[in-house]
Amino acid sequence: MAKSSQDSSKENAHATPRALRETTLNEARRALILDAARSVFFELGLEGASLREIAKRAGYSPGAIYNYFNNREEIYAALLSESLERLKEAVDNADGDAAEQAAPALLRARAMAFFRFYQDNPQDMDLGFYLFNGAQPRGLTPQLNQQLNDQLQATLLPIQEMLINLGLKEADAVAETTAIFAHAVGLLMLHHTKRIRLFKQDAQALFERYLDFLARRIP
Amino acid sequence: MAKSSQDSSKENAHATPRALRETTLNEARRALILDAARSVFFELGLEGASLREIAKRAGYSPGAIYNYFNNREEIYAALLSESLERLKEAVDNADGDAAEQAAPALLRARAMAFFRFYQDNPQDMDLGFYLFNGAQPRGLTPQLNQQLNDQLQATLLPIQEMLINLGLKEADAVAETTAIFAHAVGLLMLHHTKRIRLFKQDAQALFERYLDFLARRIP
Amino acid sequence: MAKSSQDSSKENAHATPRALRETTLNEARRALILDAARSVFFELGLEGASLREIAKRAGYSPGAIYNYFNNREEIYAALLSESLERLKEAVDNADGDAAEQAAPALLRARAMAFFRFYQDNPQDMDLGFYLFNGAQPRGLTPQLNQQLNDQLQATLLPIQEMLINLGLKEADAVAETTAIFAHAVGLLMLHHTKRIRLFKQDAQALFERYLDFLARRIP
Amino acid sequence: MAKSSQDSSKENAHATPRALRETTLNEARRALILDAARSVFFELGLEGASLREIAKRAGYSPGAIYNYFNNREEIYAALLSESLERLKEAVDNADGDAAEQAAPALLRARAMAFFRFYQDNPQDMDLGFYLFNGAQPRGLTPQLNQQLNDQLQATLLPIQEMLINLGLKEADAVAETTAIFAHAVGLLMLHHTKRIRLFKQDAQALFERYLDFLARRIP
DNA sequence: GATGAATGAGAATTCATTCAT
DNA sequence: CATGAATGAATTCTCATTCAT
Numbered sequence: 001m002a003k004s005s006q007d008s009s010k011e012n013a014h015a016t017p018r019a020l021r022e023t024t025l026n027e028a029r030r031a032l033i034l035d036a037a038r039s040v041f042f043e044l045g046l047e048g049a050s051l052r053e054i055a056k057r058a059g060y061s062p063g064a065i066y067n068y069f070n071n072r073e074e075i076y077a078a079l080l081s082e083s084l085e086r087l088k089e090a091v092d093n094a095d096g097d098a099a100e101q102a103a104p105a106l107l108r109a110r111a112m113a114f115f116r117f118y119q120d121n122p123q124d125m126d127l128g129f130y131l132f133n134g135a136q137p138r139g140l141t142p143q144l145n146q147q148l149n150d151q152l153q154a155t156l157l158p159i160q161e162m163l164i165n166l167g168l169k170e171a172d173a174v175a176e177t178t179a180i181f182a183h184a185v186g187l188l189m190l191h192h193t194k195r196i197r198l199f200k201q202d203a204q205a206l207f208e209r210y211l212d213f214l215a216r217r218i219p
Numbered sequence: 220m221a222k223s224s225q226d227s228s229k230e231n232a233h234a235t236p237r238a239l240r241e242t243t244l245n246e247a248r249r250a251l252i253l254d255a256a257r258s259v260f261f262e263l264g265l266e267g268a269s270l271r272e273i274a275k276r277a278g279y280s281p282g283a284i285y286n287y288f289n290n291r292e293e294i295y296a297a298l299l300s301e302s303l304e305r306l307k308e309a310v311d312n313a314d315g316d317a318a319e320q321a322a323p324a325l326l327r328a329r330a331m332a333f334f335r336f337y338q339d340n341p342q343d344m345d346l347g348f349y350l351f352n353g354a355q356p357r358g359l360t361p362q363l364n365q366q367l368n369d370q371l372q373a374t375l376l377p378i379q380e381m382l383i384n385l386g387l388k389e390a391d392a393v394a395e396t397t398a399i400f401a402h403a404v405g406l407l408m409l410h411h412t413k414r415i416r417l418f419k420q421d422a423q424a425l426f427e428r429y430l431d432f433l434a435r436r437i438p
Numbered sequence: 439m440a441k442s443s444q445d446s447s448k449e450n451a452h453a454t455p456r457a458l459r460e461t462t463l464n465e466a467r468r469a470l471i472l473d474a475a476r477s478v479f480f481e482l483g484l485e486g487a488s489l490r491e492i493a494k495r496a497g498y499s500p501g502a503i504y505n506y507f508n509n510r511e512e513i514y515a516a517l518l519s520e521s522l523e524r525l526k527e528a529v530d531n532a533d534g535d536a537a538e539q540a541a542p543a544l545l546r547a548r549a550m551a552f553f554r555f556y557q558d559n560p561q562d563m564d565l566g567f568y569l570f571n572g573a574q575p576r577g578l579t580p581q582l583n584q585q586l587n588d589q590l591q592a593t594l595l596p597i598q599e600m601l602i603n604l605g606l607k608e609a610d611a612v613a614e615t616t617a618i619f620a621h622a623v624g625l626l627m628l629h630h631t632k633r634i635r636l637f638k639q640d641a642q643a644l645f646e647r648y649l650d651f652l653a654r655r656i657p
Numbered sequence: 658m659a660k661s662s663q664d665s666s667k668e669n670a671h672a673t674p675r676a677l678r679e680t681t682l683n684e685a686r687r688a689l690i691l692d693a694a695r696s697v698f699f700e701l702g703l704e705g706a707s708l709r710e711i712a713k714r715a716g717y718s719p720g721a722i723y724n725y726f727n728n729r730e731e732i733y734a735a736l737l738s739e740s741l742e743r744l745k746e747a748v749d750n751a752d753g754d755a756a757e758q759a760a761p762a763l764l765r766a767r768a769m770a771f772f773r774f775y776q777d778n779p780q781d782m783d784l785g786f787y788l789f790n791g792a793q794p795r796g797l798t799p800q801l802n803q804q805l806n807d808q809l810q811a812t813l814l815p816i817q818e819m820l821i822n823l824g825l826k827e828a829d830a831v832a833e834t835t836a837i838f839a840h841a842v843g844l845l846m847l848h849h850t851k852r853i854r855l856f857k858q859d860a861q862a863l864f865e866r867y868l869d870f871l872a873r874r875i876p
Numbered sequence: 877g878a879t880g881a882a883t884g885a886g887a888a889t890t891c892a893t894t895c896a897t
Numbered sequence: 898c899a900t901g902a903a904t905g906a907a908t909t910c911t912c913a914t915t916c917a918t
Contacts, residue, residue, distance in 0.1 A: 029881085051909060063911075064882050072909070132412050153417055178409070178418040179402075179425055186405030190397070193351050198372050199397040206398055217432065248898095270892060280900045282894075291892065467902085489888060501890075502903050510888070567786075567846075591855055616847070616856040617863055621836075624843030628835070631789050636810050637835040644836055651874065686877095708913060718879045720915075729913065 030068045033058045034082065037075045042123040046130055049076075073131075077144050080131045083124045084151040090117040091158050104218075107162040108211050114159065115184045115207050122192045128152075156181060166218050176214070183210050249287045252277045253301065256294050261342045265349055270294075292350075296363050299350050302343045303370040309336045310377050323437075326381040327430050333378065334403045334426050341411045375400055385437050395433070402429050468506045471496045472520065475513045480561040484568055487514075511569075515582050518569045521562045522589040528555040529596050542656075545600040546649050552597065553622045553645050560630045566590075594619060604656050614652070621648050687725045690715045691739065694732050699780045703787055708732075730788075730796025734805065737788050740781045741808040747774045748815050761875075764819040765868050771816065772841045772864050779849045813838055823875050833871070840867050 036058035041049045051072050055062045069075050094113030095106055118125045131140070131148065140148075156177050163173035184207060190196035191203035255277035260268045270291055274281045288294050313332030314325055337344045350359070350367065359367075375396050382392035403426060409415035410422035474496035479487045489510050493500045507513045532551030533544055556563045569578070569586065578586075594615050601611040622645060628634035629641035693715035698706045708729050712719045726732050751770030752763055775782045788797070788805065797805075813834050820830035841864060847853035848860035 026881095050907075052907085060881095061883055062909085063884075066910075067881055129408075132414055149414075149417055152414070174418055175420055175425065175428070178415065178420045179406075179429065181418075182405030182409055182425065183398075183402050184405065185408055186401030186403065187398075189404055189408070190401055195351060195368070195371070196397065198368055199393055199400075201394055201397045206394065206401065209394070210398065213432070213436065269890080271890090281892080282901065283899050285893075286898060464902090488886075490886080498902095499904055499906095500888085501905075504889075505902055587852075587855055590852070612856055613858060613863065613866070616853065616858045617840075617844075617867065619856075620843030620847055620863065621840050622843065623846055624839030624841065625836075627842055627846070628839055633789060633806070633809070634835065636806055637831055637838075639832055639835045644832065644839065647832070648836065651870070655870065707911080709911090719913085720880065721878050723914075724877060 026068075030078075033060070033065060033068055033075070034078055037079055038123075041076075041079065041127065045126070073140055074144070076127070076131055077140055077148065080127050080148055081151060083121075083127050084148065084155060086121075087114070087117050087124070088151070088155045090114070091155055094158070103162055103165050104215055107159065107166065108215070110158050110162060111180055111184070111211055112208070114155070114181075115188070115204065118184070118188045119191060119204060125188060125192060163218070168218065180210075180214070183207065245287070249297075252279065252284060252287055252294070253297055256298055257301075260295075260298065260346070264342075265345060292359055293363070295346065295350055296359055296367065299346045299367060300370060302340075302346050303367065303374060306333070306336050306343070307370070307374045309333070310374055313377070322381055322384050323434055326378065326385065327434070329378050329381060330399055330403070330430055331427070333374070333400075334407070334423065337403070337407045338410060338423060344407060344411055382437070387437065399429075399433070402426065464506075468516075471498070471503060471506055471513070472516055475517055476561075479514075479517065479565065483564070489513075511578055512582070514565070514569055515578055515586065518565045518586055519589060521559075521565050522586065522593060524559075525552070525555050525562070526589070526593045528552070529593055532596070541600055541603050542653055545597065545604065546653070548596045548600060549618055549622070549649055550646070552593070552619075553626070553642065556622070556626045557629060557642060563626060563630060601656070606656065618648075618652070621645065683725070687735075690717065690722060690725055690732070691735055694736055695739075698733075698736065698784070702780075703783060728796050731801070733784065733788055734797055734801050737784045737805060738808060740778075740784050741805065741812060744771070744774050744781070745808070745812045747771070748812055751815070760819055760822050761872055764816065764823065765872070767816050767819060768837055768841070768868055769864070771812070771838075772845070772861065775841070775845045776848060776861060782845060782849060820875070825875065837867075837871070840864065 033054065037049070037054045040053050040057055044053065051065060052062050054075065055065050058065070065075075069078070091110055091113045094109045095101075096109070101109075132152075159180060160173050160177040163176050164170065168176060187196070187203040187207050190199075196203055252273065255275075256268070256273045259272050259276055263272070270284060271281050273294065274284050277284075284294075288297070310329055310332045313329045314320075315328070320328075351371075378399060379392050379396040382395050383389065387395060406415070406422040406426050409418075415422055471492065475487070475492045478491050478495055482491065489503060490500050492513065493503050496503070503513075507516070529548055529551045532547045533539075534547070539547075597618060598611050598615040601614050602608065606614060625634070625641045625645050628637075634641055690711065693713075694706070694711045697710050697714055701710070708722060709719050711732065712722050715722075722732075726735070748767055748770045751767045752758075753766070758766075789809075816837060817830050817834040820833050821827065825833060844853070844860040844864050847856075853860055
């Protein structure tokens, strides 16, 4: 089944050459559709992102899409999942040269990586808001919904870990992580909708300011 | 020009009795439509809020609506404007019995009033997100957009004033107001989309926590 | 509301000239659509009878149809209802010159009228089979279903009355009416599907034969 | 020519061992598909019986089906053919313990067997109506159509024989057989569509009543 | 023989908006 | 002012069938 490409690496373990080739092809085509979907979504936004348009850009007839996805929402879910993967990578790689540095520096690096990812990729935020709207977005199976939730949480783990590392108790670390997340989200909203201009403020500067205050609270 | 009734008070300044009567009638009918729109929007959400449904509830035919609004978005804008009025009222009345209290208490009361308004009225948040998405939402004239922006800012003024009152410089007060706003928005997003459950946190508690830390920074 | 034209005669009782004109126009347009639907249904059968095709033949866009009918099934229901009206008329008028005749002659005249109606109008049979398929055809409200059932029954009443007139007890008359109905339906099926050719028989002759035997049983 | 497997016994007469094996295999696979089709058809009805679903249940890909049938209708034809076989079997076996009984009892037993078969297997009736609709159903070759007609006729032969046995002339026996067939079909229609409820009658009781009257006419 | 990707036509609805009346 | 009929474009999704592999 082409439709469940998630862990194809394992599935391919003992595949025949032919099956392997087909799976690979399939994934390439799935990726093609996802690329088209992303481009549509980013250019035309939610409203313009119709199956027709996605199919057209992918060079497919509308019906063909259903060989790779069960419905429109699943495409978005796949897009979001992939976006969260990139986010996770961004946060995981935040330490970079600073890997040897002290915990406070690492905390800041990771939080900033999170912030910068969404600051630099506004469309990824839209994606998240679209699908994270409501407890269980229509069209998504509970499994898919759960998976996306898990991915989101995994993304924030490196920040939480560092807070614990800095001496916070588990409970406090979770609360603080949530607060950091919320603060970032709020600022990013203001930033991307340009409402922040009303206050003549800069989102990134404000987020750094928040981290400054945080650093003072956690010695 | 029945369609731009916003500042009708000024327009009416030198109106003839007949024109005045008509304008008044017009506004009453506009209000009727807005009532219908609000009820639709609150009951069925954005998706279900079709012009037809609004017209039906207002006792009008679909076409008649266009005598009062240029398009569907304008109705939403009017709804949002009215929502912002209610928000402003909520914040302005926050002092309540505490009016005689010290500045820190007032700051907290006002910030909490803002937070609570959106916590208790999720639909008002939806409205805001729908129209505040993007620099100049489709279907809205720059004037209308500006007006909504102004209303939003006016809403936060009481908080900013109190920060100045507490000794912050104008610039710092604006920054802090923005930060409070952002933090509230971020938490409210997590709250209404129920994502906050992932972290097993409570939005209001976290917001109060934020205000606690703020109070320590501003003695 | 144009959509419930059923008892428009009563509704029009005290209508203003304008309302009257509009109602009349409306019914004419409804009739236009029904004509188109009938022609589609009769030419292309069930499968080809799409809303699109009906709209095209009626000179309407697909969406316009929905001003007159709530869905596709309702059109068919209206078609069937109208067909049953014609059937009823045929049976009611069966006595004709024979009105003065003896009961046995009248019974035969009525039964034959029923039979002939469906023999001469095969499409009306298709219509009936389509909508009378299953206890409550999808898309039909219970009310509509009930109405059609009632119409069907009313159609057979003149036959039943005559059987009572001939001395049958109520219960026997109902059973016999049902049997006559079933026999007619069975023969008509064989006739219209041309299966009767296999037996080199003539449907009408067989039905008359059935009535002959019946006459002998009921002296 | 795998696709016209109907009289494979003759075709195999002088087949090479290899061809024989292949033909046998083929028929087994055809049967597999038919089993799947039957299960789909009985579970989901005509509407839900898509080629895809049939293929899935048969463990085939959609395309593979076309190696065994030229189109969807042909599958239904095969299903109907098989249904008629079962019907024939039911009628042929009707005599049962009554085989030694008098002709009137046998006539009744056979007619009732016919009736009961369709009363107990509504889906077999649907199948028949689907394909016996119109002189030469779409998608069916004249040959196939002829074959199904023959099968249907063969089914009624035991009844006709018994009528002759009871003294009816050939012509009368055919007419009476047709009438019995029609009466059964009409009642079964009323029964399966539940219309018979309108008259508060029982289909089987009415059919027995018909046979009672018939018995009196044929001493 | 079998696959399954792809087509292309088609399905019923919905809706904001326009405009003659 | 108000009507409501009409448009026309759009929506997602389904399916029998074909065909390169």
